[in-house]
Amino acid sequence: MVSVKYVDVFLAILAHIWLRNRQPISLRRSIVPMGLIPCMLAYCSDDPGVSVLNLYLIFVLTLLTSILTYRISPFHPLAQYPGPLLCKISKLWTAYIAYRGKLHHYHRMLHFQYGPIVRVGPNELSICDKDFISHILGPTGLPKGPLWDGRSFSSTTDKNNDNKLISMKNPVRHAQLRKPWNQAFKGTPLKTYEETLINEVNQFIGLLENTYQTSPDRKGRINLTQWISYLSFDFMGTIAFGDSFNLLRDGDKDGIFKNMENGLFWPSILQHVPWLTRIMHATPFAGGSIKQFAAFAMQQAQRRLAQDVQKHDFFYFMLNALESDSRNDLIPFIFNNSVLAIVAGSDTTATALCNIIYYLLRYPSYFKRLRQEIDEVFSFLDCAPVNISQLPDLKLLNAIINETLRLQPPLPNSLQRASELGSQGNMYGKTFIPGGTAVIIPPYTLHRHPSYFSPRPDEYWPDRWLIENDPTIILDLGAFIPFSYGPANCAGKPLAMQELRYITAVLVRQFDITFDPAFQPESWEDALVDRFVIAKGPLPVVITPRSS
Numbered sequence: 170m171v172s173v174k175y176v177d178v179f180l181a182i183l184a185h186i187w188l189r190n191r192q193p194i195s196l197r198r199s200i201v202p203m204g205l206i207p208c209m210l211a212y213c214s215d216d217p218g219v220s221v222l223n224l225y226l227i228f229v230l231t232l233l234t235s236i237l238t239y240r241i242s243p244f245h246p247l248a249q250y251p252g253p254l255l256c257k258i259s260k261l262w263t264a265y266i267a268y269r270g271k272l273h274h275y276h277r278m279l280h281f282q283y284g285p286i287v288r289v290g291p292n293e294l295s296i297c298d299k300d301f302i303s304h305i306l307g308p309t310g311l312p313k314g315p316l317w318d319g320r321s322f323s324s325t326t327d328k329n330n331d332n333k334l335i336s337m338k339n340p341v342r343h344a345q346l347r348k349p350w351n352q353a354f355k356g357t358p359l360k361t362y363e364e365t366l367i368n369e370v371n372q373f374i375g376l377l378e379n380t381y382q383t384s385p386d387r388k389g390r391i392n393l394t395q396w397i398s399y400l401s402f403d404f405m406g407t408i409a410f411g412d413s414f415n416l417l418r419d420g421d422k423d424g425i426f427k428n429m430e431n432g433l434f435w436p437s438i439l440q441h442v443p444w445l446t447r448i449m450h451a452t453p454f455a456g457g458s459i460k461q462f463a464a465f466a467m468q469q470a471q472r473r474l475a476q477d478v479q480k481h482d483f484f485y486f487m488l489n490a491l492e493s494d495s496r497n498d499l500i501p502f503i504f505n506n507s508v509l510a511i512v513a514g515s516d517t518t519a520t521a522l523c524n525i526i527y528y529l530l531r532y533p534s535y536f537k538r539l540r541q542e543i544d545e546v547f548s549f550l551d552c553a554p555v556n557i558s559q560l561p562d563l564k565l566l567n568a569i570i571n572e573t574l575r576l577q578p579p580l581p582n583s584l585q586r587a588s589e590l591g592s593q594g595n596m597y598g599k600t601f602i603p604g605g606t607a608v609i610i611p612p613y614t615l616h617r618h619p620s621y622f623s624p625r626p627d628e629y630w631p632d633r634w635l636i637e638n639d640p641t642i643i644l645d646l647g648a649f650i651p652f653s654y655g656p657a658n659c660a661g662k663p664l665a666m667q668e669l670r671y672i673t674a675v676l677v678r679q680f681d682i683t684f685d686p687a688f689q690p691e692s693w694e695d696a697l698v699d700r701f702v703i704a705k706g707p708l709p710v711v712i713t714p715r716s717s
């Protein structure tokens with residue numbers, strides 16, 4: 170009779186084949202049933218020399234050996250692609266690098282070493298070649314990849330998953346969910362948000378002036394990171410829920426902002442190993458911050474629903490754009506979209522704004538030139554108001570924003586897509602990408618690649634966007650993707666650009682700003698870490714109202 174140990178080994182190999190073909194992330198449907206196999210074998214066996222522990226050890230070791238051998242074997246579909254051994258073996262390695270917050274630097278280094286296509290995970294490629302951008306992210310590209318399973322703030326069984334734009338893999342459903350977003354961020358709606366933006370920025374300016382007035386030495390010392398984060402969070406609150414979160418006024422007294430930032434920490438790591446996210450969801454005390462943030466967002470959604478439907482905020486336009494048969498279940502719809510608007514729209518914009526100001530202070534000649542450009546259009550002496558609709562015409566302002574988004578894209582690395590598991594795969598020119606492979610397009614690496622941005626791709630040089638007809642300058646707009654590309658690109662880009670232009674123009678026009686003398690500017694870039702959105706260190710500055 171065949172020993173039960175051999176049966177155990179055989180079943181472990183079968184379990185690997187099953188896992189490989191399905192890649193399940195649900196605990197209930199994968200780890201738990203597999204965990205029962207050794208138990209059942211021990212129960213059925215009458216061999217006294219075999220214990221459950223024995224069978225568990227054999228099962229787990231065989232399973233791991235089978236997985237690892239296959240991943241580094243020449244039979245793996247990605248075997249032809251170069252990459253470090255640890256990446257080929259397990260995404261746990263990537264999760265570890267992500268934990269340190271510099272995955273975008275690591276991937277850039279891998280592209281230097283291995284070329285434009287690198288195997289960065291057992292089933293994942295990173296492609297730093299602009300010709301692939303439209304193939305992967307474009308209208309006929311691939312659906313969203315497995316990272317989104319791990320970024321989710323709720324369990325896979327959540328019945329709302331079918332309403333979530335950000336993690337929607339089905340392209341047809343994604344297009345349906347995306348439609349109201351596209352309507353809510355163009356033309357008349359966008360114009361309507363201008364008033365909200367102006368009011369929020371006026372409050373911000375008032376607070377800065379007040380800090381200056383009340384400082385004993387007439388030097389307004391502030392941590393710009395915190396204030397700009399509060400400003401953009403308050404603004405998104407007003408846009409999404411019709412009322413500001415009042416962080417600028419009251420500070421983060423209820424810990425909302427802190428909960429959102431802390432809540433993104435684990436998803437930014439576990440997104441690389443989505444099955445671990447399920448363990449986190451199943452653990453009662455884990456993910457507390459994000460659960461509190463979600464509860465807060467739900468409260469706000471309910472409050473907004475109880476209010477005047479005619480209030481012209483984001484929801485007014487979203488609801489108007491919504492097909493009538495989708496209106497049955499408004500709370501989940503509002504909840505999903507408002508959480509998304511806040512998470513996707515506040516920290517990204519704050520990161521870009523902080524970086525814009527940081528570079529302007531590091532390179533004061535650009536600060537001076539920008540102020541000149543703004544003054545020429547909106548006379549400071551005559552107190553002419555900054556007109557938002559004229560800002561897209563300010564060439565240097567736009568060059569400064571682009572150069573900042575080039576060097577420090579707020580989503581630096583993980584634009585991920587993947588074809589369905591078991592699908593045929595795709596041929597792009599001479600490159601074959603097997604079905605089920607996740608593909609990352611890395612903006613940070615593309616934006617600093619000398620084939621696309623040259624000379625001095627690592628240097629801050631906004632003039633590269635202004636100089637025309639100079640054959641020595643390469644500026645390849647096809648490789649510039651801070652807002653991604655294609656049908657799942659940034660839905661809020663028009664609003665974000667409006668915010669970046671207006672807040673930068675107003676700050677530069679109204680205030681003299683310098684780094685706090687105690688601050689080491691070189692430390693700023695080191696402190697930027699990728700936590701799905703970029704987490705930032707303090708940016709201590711001294712501000713003085715210009716008129717004084």
Ligand code: HEM
Pocket residue numbers: 334335336347350509510511513514515517518521578579580583584585650651652653654656657658659660661662664665
């Ligand atoms: C400087 C500011 C911003 C940057 C750099 C940025 C960047 C991005 C990027 C790169 C993506 C695409 C991710 C992918 O392709 O997988 C994205 C998606 C998205 N962004 Fe933004 N974003 C910004 C601001 C905003 C704002 C203000 C909003 C709106 C309130 C917003 C809403 C969204 C939404 C809803 C998506 C998901 C789109 C979809 O799946 O169809 N973003 N953003």
